[in-house]
Amino acid sequence: MKTLAIIGGGISGCSAAIESARYFKRKNVKCNIVIFESLPYVCKKLLVTGNGRCNILNEDCSHKNYHGNPEFIKSVFSLFGIQSNKEFLKSVGILTKTEDAGRIYPMSGRASSVREAIERELDNLNIKTHLGEKINSVKQKGGSFILNEKYRADCVIISGGGMSSPAHGSDGSCIDILSSLNLKIKTPVPALTPLIFEKCGKSLKGVRSLGSVSVLMNGKTADKSFGELQFTDCGLSGIPAMEVSACASRLLLNKSNSVTARVSLVPELSEKQITEFIFSRKTADPEASSASVLSGFMNEKLAVSKLKKAEIPPSAKIKTVGENDIKKLVRIIKNEDFIIKSTAPFNMSQVTSGGAVTDGFYNTMQSKKIPSLFASGEVLDVDGKCGGYNLSWCISSGRTAGLYSAKYIIGEKINA
Secondary structure: OEEEEEEOOOHHHHHHHHHHHHHHHHOOOOEEEEEEEOOOOOOHHHHHHHHHOOOOEEOOOOHHHEEOOHHHHHHHHHHOOHHHHHHHHHHOOOOEEEOHHHEEEEOOOOHHHHHHHHHHHHHHOOOEEEEOOOOOOEEEEOOEEEEOOOEEEOEEEEOOOOOOOHHHOOOOHHHHHHHHOOOOEEEEEEEOOOEEEOOOOHHHOOOEEEEEEEEEEOOEEEEEEEEEEEEOOOEEEOHHHHHHHHHHHHHHOOOOOOEEEEEEEOOOOOHHHHHHHHHHHHHHOOOOEHHHHHOOOOOHHHHHHHHHHOOOOOOOEHHHOOHHHHHHHHHHHHOEEEEEEEEOOHHHOOEEEEEEOHHHEOOOOEEOOOOOEEEOHHHEOOEEOOOOHHHHHHHHHHHHHHHHHHHHHHOOOOOO
C-alpha cells in the first residue's frame, strides 16, 4: 500500500487529507494517509481566528484580495470556490453564516466546533495523525521520500504554514524543508501585523478612529487600506494598518528604502469642509479653545496630537489662530506622514507573506521539479487581507493538493 504523508495538521493539511481520502474511497483505492503535526492536536491555530469565532471564509475571494500570482490564485479558486468550501464544511458537520463584509463564520459561533468536526472526519476516514511529531527533514530516496530519517512516503504534501504564530505551529520549518529540496523561496516577512513608527505619541495608545493608511516608498503610494485604525504606544494597528503591513515589510527588506505611512483621518469631511467648520467656530465661539473646536468632529486625544504637530497650543483660543495655521492643521488631519521603523515581528503577525514561489508549482499544487511533491496553504507565496481570505486560501489550496496528489498516486493523468 502506498503512503501519502502530509506535513502540517492545520486547516490546509487536514483539508488535503480529507479530500484525498474521499477520492481514494470513490475510486476504491487503498492508501495510507498520515498527517504529521508538531502540536498535541490538529488545527490549533483555528482556535484564535476571528477572536475565537473562526472567520473561516469570505464570500469574495477575488485575486484582488491577495498578494501573489493572480492567475495561480484564480485557477485554484476556480476549482474549489467559496460555495464549494461551504459544502465541504457542511460535509464535515459545520454550517456557516455570512456577516458584514462577506465574512463567513461557523453558525455555532465557536472556532472549537470547527476543529472538533475536522478531527472527527479524520477519524471517520481512518486518516492517521502523528501528533507531537515535528518533521525537520524530507529527503528523496529513489522514487520515494524519507522523513526524519525514519518514515517513508510515496508522495508528500507540505502544508505546515509560514513563520507567523510559532506558538500555533507555524515556525518556518516547512519553508526550510522546501528550500532544502531546492525550491525557490521568496523571503518570508510578517503580514497582517501592526506598523511600528520611529516617532509616535504614547498618549494615543488605544485611540480608535475611522481613516485610511497608505504605505509610501520615496513618496509614491505602494499600498493603501481604509477602515478603523487603532493607535498603539509605538505605531498603528487595526485592520487597515495590518492589511498594508505585508507591503511595508517587503519594502523594509531594502534598508536604503524610505518607507512612510500616510494617515488620513475624518474621511467624512473634505479639507474644505473642515476648514469651513473651524472658521465658522471662530465666528460663533471665538473664546473656545482650539482643542474644543476640533473635538467637535474628532477624538479629543487625536485633536491635541494634531494641534501640537501644527504647533498650535491646544489651549489657545480659536480666535487667535491664523488662517495659514488653520490650513496647516487641516492638512495634517487629512495627511500626516510617519516614518515606518519596522513591522511587528512574526510572533505578532497573523500570516506570512512570502514562501515557496508559486512559479515552481502547477495550479494542481504539484511541484514542477519534483512530481511527487505538493504544497498548500501559507507555505506558498500567497497571502490575503483580513476577513477570512487566508483561511479560504488554505482550504482551497489544501483540497487542490489533496485531490491531485491522490490522482498522482493512483496514476491518473493530471492536467495542469
